[in-house]
Amino acid sequence: MDNHVTTQPALSIQDVTRSFGGLVAVNNVSFDLHENEVIGLIGPNGSGKTTMMNLISGALKPNNGEIRLYGENIAGAPAADIAHRGVARTFQIVRMLPSLTVLENAEAGGVFGHAKMWGAELHDRARELLQRVGLEGIENRPVSTLTYIDQKRLELARALISDPKVLLLDEWLAGLNPSELRTGIALIEQLANEGRTIIIVEHVMDAIRSLCSRCVVMSSGVKIAEGGTAEVLADPEVIRAYLGDENA
Amino acid sequence: MNSEVRTFGIAVILFLAAATLPLISSGYLLSIGVSIAVYTVLATSWTLFSGPTNYISLAVAAFFGIGMYVVAGGIDLLPFPVLVLIGAVVGALFSAIVGLATLRISGVYFVIFTLGLAELIRQVVSWGQATMGTSSGLYVLTDFTDPQIYWALLVLAAVVFLIGWWIGRSRLGFALRIIGNDEVVAVHSGINTARAKVILFVISCTFASITGALVAPRYSYVEPTIAFNPFISFQVVIMALLGGVHRLWGPLLGVIPFTILWELISANFPTQTTLLLGAAFLLIVYFIPHGIVGLIESGIQKWKGDQHG
Numbered sequence: 368m369d370n371h372v373t374t375q376p377a378l379s380i381q382d383v384t385r386s387f388g389g390l391v392a393v394n395n396v397s398f399d400l401h402e403n404e405v406i407g408l409i410g411p412n413g414s415g416k417t418t419m420m421n422l423i424s425g426a427l428k429p430n431n432g433e434i435r436l437y438g439e440n441i442a443g444a445p446a447a448d449i450a451h452r453g454v455a456r457t458f459q460i461v462r463m464l465p466s467l468t469v470l471e472n473a474e475a476g477g478v479f480g481h482a483k484m485w486g487a488e489l490h491d492r493a494r495e496l497l498q499r500v501g502l503e504g505i506e507n508r509p510v511s512t513l514t515y516i517d518q519k520r521l522e523l524a525r526a527l528i529s530d531p532k533v534l535l536l537d538e539w540l541a542g543l544n545p546s547e548l549r550t551g552i553a554l555i556e557q558l559a560n561e562g563r564t565i566i567i568v569e570h571v572m573d574a575i576r577s578l579c580s581r582c583v584v585m586s587s588g589v590k591i592a593e594g595g596t597a598e599v600l601a602d603p604e605v606i607r608a609y610l611g612d613e614n615a
Numbered sequence: 616m617n618s619e620v621r622t623f624g625i626a627v628i629l630f631l632a633a634a635t636l637p638l639i640s641s642g643y644l645l646s647i648g649v650s651i652a653v654y655t656v657l658a659t660s661w662t663l664f665s666g667p668t669n670y671i672s673l674a675v676a677a678f679f680g681i682g683m684y685v686v687a688g689g690i691d692l693l694p695f696p697v698l699v700l701i702g703a704v705v706g707a708l709f710s711a712i713v714g715l716a717t718l719r720i721s722g723v724y725f726v727i728f729t730l731g732l733a734e735l736i737r738q739v740v741s742w743g744q745a746t747m748g749t750s751s752g753l754y755v756l757t758d759f760t761d762p763q764i765y766w767a768l769l770v771l772a773a774v775v776f777l778i779g780w781w782i783g784r785s786r787l788g789f790a791l792r793i794i795g796n797d798e799v800v801a802v803h804s805g806i807n808t809a810r811a812k813v814i815l816f817v818i819s820c821t822f823a824s825i826t827g828a829l830v831a832p833r834y835s836y837v838e839p840t841i842a843f844n845p846f847i848s849f850q851v852v853i854m855a856l857l858g859g860v861h862r863l864w865g866p867l868l869g870v871i872p873f874t875i876l877w878e879l880i881s882a883n884f885p886t887q888t889t890l891l892l893g894a895a896f897l898l899i900v901y902f903i904p905h906g907i908v909g910l911i912e913s914g915i916q917k918w919k920g921d922q923h924g
């Protein structure tokens with residue numbers, strides 16, 4: 368029991384299971400995410416992290432269990448409905464809208480989702496967020512001219528423009544070089560300081576250490592640990608899961 | 616804004632110029648004008664849906680035929696304008712059903728389905744007429760003249776352009792562009808993709824039905840092979856691709872040369888039209904994948920580049 372016990376969690380995952388044929392990608396997993404909290408969802412490759420993100424955002428439907436967003440069960444709801452209710456996400460493999468400009472790519476998240484804007488308000492907000500993520504001055508460029516990190520930045524702007532209640536970042540820092548990584552971590556830190564509620568899926572442990580107060584660890588679809596980041600990362604079972612992955 | 620006013624002004628001038636055609640010519644030229652007007656409406660409205668979504672619909676003939684048959688079937692009972700309205704409503708309802716049933720399936724199956732649809736309706740209509748013991752077609756005897764039909768089609772074309780312009784600036788249009796780029800991003804951005812696609816599909820198909828209804832009086836005898844001719848669907852796709860599907864005025868640039876060329880081909884090589892249609896399709900897709908609009912725009916860009924360099 369922690370000090371959040373009286374407040375309703377922003378997101379509550381309860382006994383969620385999802386299998387693909389015989390493979391149980393997410394096996395009876397439960398955890399809570401509280402408002403203004405940034406938690407890490409970690410685990411070796413193929414442990415079910417992205418599947419969990421897909422279940423929360425509605426890209427996949429769980430076979431079993433409940434996913435409650437501020438008390439309302441959203442498990443199995445269409446992805447667009449879940450976006451309306453305030454869940455935004457980025458993708459492990461970045462997804463751009465190639466025939467749209469940089470500005471329009473950012474705007475795409477702000478018209479139909481949790482925040483609904485149009486016209487001048489939308490343009491202003493998108494410009495503001497592009498500046499925020501470090502993409503000012505290239506609003507009218509086609510996205511194909513963007514570097515990988517800039518595409519990731521743009522995807523973050525597209526998620527943020529909906530003013531989400533819960534933000535899901537799936538390996539948003541992957542593939543960045545050390546200096547880009549520092550910039551990236553600083554950016555997410557800012558979001559955390561603003562009180563955003565975020566789940567971070569990440570293999571970069573330095574990022575997890577500096578950004579997340581708590582972590583949930585998955586291995587082979589099962590939650591094997593949960594708790595304060597420092598203690599979880601020192602947990603022998605967690606270390607074994609990661610090492611086992613490396614030996615495989 | 617300034618350039619928008621200018622574009623609008625040019626459009627009005629072109630529209631008025633096109634409207635004078637029946638005053639200048641009544642015979643052959645006017646009949647080509649009617650064909651161009653028909654295909655301008657069909658190809659432009661087809662592009663409203665298929666351009667942004669990349670769903671290739673081969674159902675144009677189905678909806679065109681529905682409109683034509685509503686008029687042919689009711690011409691002795693109801694006034695023509697009422698029949699056009701009924702044709703529009705029937706087309707809209709039917710396309711809503713088809714859209715709801717098929718737009719969840721992926722693009723490839725959609726193409727096949729729409730192709731089969733026109734054929735299916737044609738068979739059903741033929742069968743219906745056979746079992747009712749009527750002749751294989753219906754007489755459409757009116758006193759509408761070609762100029763009247765031409766002007767009606769011209770007004771319809773103007774309406775299509777205005778609606779297309781409005782969609783292009785609307786949230787619906789933005790939603791469709793996002794869907795066409797990446798449906799996964801679209802749903803996670805909160806877009807009800809099925810609804811957006813169905814709305815656009817219905818708008819697009821309804822125009823095909825209205826077109827069929829308006830031109831019905833040109834055919835004094837309507838039969839299923841005329842009304843539901845799959846050639847119509849193929850030609851619409853080819854013309855739209857030839858012109859370019861990423862600009863509202865793109866299809867028009869394909870319709871005009873193609874219709875004229877087609878008149879020449881079918882006059883001089885009446886037995887090889889199918890072969891030539893297929894060849895035209897291959898050449899267009901291979902050599903001008905972005906259509907005439909693409910050629911023009913890259914030409915302008917190159918020209919501008921040369922100016923700077």
Ligand SMILES: Nc1ncnc2c1ncn2[C@@H]1O[C@H](COP(=O)(O)OP(=O)(O)OP(=O)(O)O)[C@@H](O)[C@H]1O
Pocket residue numbers: 387390392410411412413414415416417418419459
């Ligand atoms: N759509 C799918 N169909 C079939 N199997 C899937 C599907 N999605 C994921 N899986 C399988 O489920 C398991 C968990 O995959 P998931 O992508 O959730 O892992 P992950 O923890 O995100 O891994 P990584 O760190 O490599 O991104 C893997 O074995 C994967 O092959």
Ligand SMILES: [Mg+2]
Pocket residue numbers: 416417418459537
């Ligand atoms: Mg993953």
